[in-house]
Amino acid sequence: MRAGRCNADVRLLPVTKTHGPWAVEYSYKYGLPAVGENRVQEAVEKRALCGGLAIRWELIGTLQSNKARLAVAHFSRIQSVDRVKLVGVLQRQCEEQGREKLPVLLQVNAGNDPAKHGADPADADALLEAALSAPRLEVQGLMTIAPLDADPGATRRTFATLHEIRNRLESAFSVRLPELSMGMSGDMETAIEEGSTLVRVGSALFGERA
Numbered sequence: 001m002r003a004g005r006c007n008a009d010v011r012l013l014p015v016t017k018t019h020g021p022w023a024v025e026y027s028y029k030y031g032l033p034a035v036g037e038n039r040v041q042e043a044v045e046k047r048a049l050c051g052g053l054a055i056r057w058e059l060i061g062t063l064q065s066n067k068a069r070l071a072v073a074h075f076s077r078i079q080s081v082d083r084v085k086l087v088g089v090l091q092r093q094c095e096e097q098g099r100e101k102l103p104v105l106l107q108v109n110a111g112n113d114p115a116k117h118g119a120d121p122a123d124a125d126a127l128l129e130a131a132l133s134a135p136r137l138e139v140q141g142l143m144t145i146a147p148l149d150a151d152p153g154a155t156r157r158t159f160a161t162l163h164e165i166r167n168r169l170e171s172a173f174s175v176r177l178p179e180l181s182m183g184m185s186g187d188m189e190t191a192i193e194e195g196s197t198l199v200r201v202g203s204a205l206f207g208e209r210a
């Protein structure tokens with residue numbers, strides 16, 4: 001309650017990348033509905049090793065167009081939709097695979113990270129417009145990653161900016177974008193204070209990555 005928010009508003013996405021199937025099984029055992037992975041190939045292999053475990057898989061890493069077919073086949077939701085071209089590729093893959101709905105988040109580079117993870121904030125409107133015109137894509141909200149090594153003020157500004165972009169897009173397009181996926185092991189408290197609905201946590205749960 002420190003941020004004046006009730007626990008039910010914020011959910012946890014355990015990030016199992018670089019960890020074996022045990023991390024997915026652990027998440028399942030504790031009742032978590034989904035896990036996050038940042039590489040398509042790694043997730044597909046891990047998923048096979050997990051048998052038919054009833055857990056959802058979410059893609060949180062950059063998606064190359066040539067991996068879109070696999071991504072649509074294996075992921076419940078894609079959080080890393082960052083360019084108009086990818087919207088078209090995903091729409092086409094949904095049609096080819098007979099997938100009626102693909103929930104997505106639009107990834108925005110709200111902290112102007114020079115590493116350029118996500119769409120430039122100035123391109124967010126065009127990206128949302130494209131995604132809303134793709135009938136098989138269901139835009140549920142936005143995602144961001146704070147710049148690595150940012151000072152605490154810059155991290156907070158990144159999250160506040162994503163929140164503002166979300167509010168602005170909701171009014172401009174008359175749509176609801178309820179999901180704000182922001183915050184990782186090192187900055188989740190700040191993200192929650194700035195309105196995160198989903199924190200993506202890896203190392204704080206499963207230990208440092210190999």
Ligand SMILES: *Cc1c(COP(=O)(O)O)cnc(C)c1O
Pocket residue numbers: 015017038060061145183184185186200201202203204
């Ligand atoms: C790895 C990763 C995380 C989790 O990072 P931790 O610092 O281990 O909690 C969250 N989001 C994305 C996009 C990631 O790639």
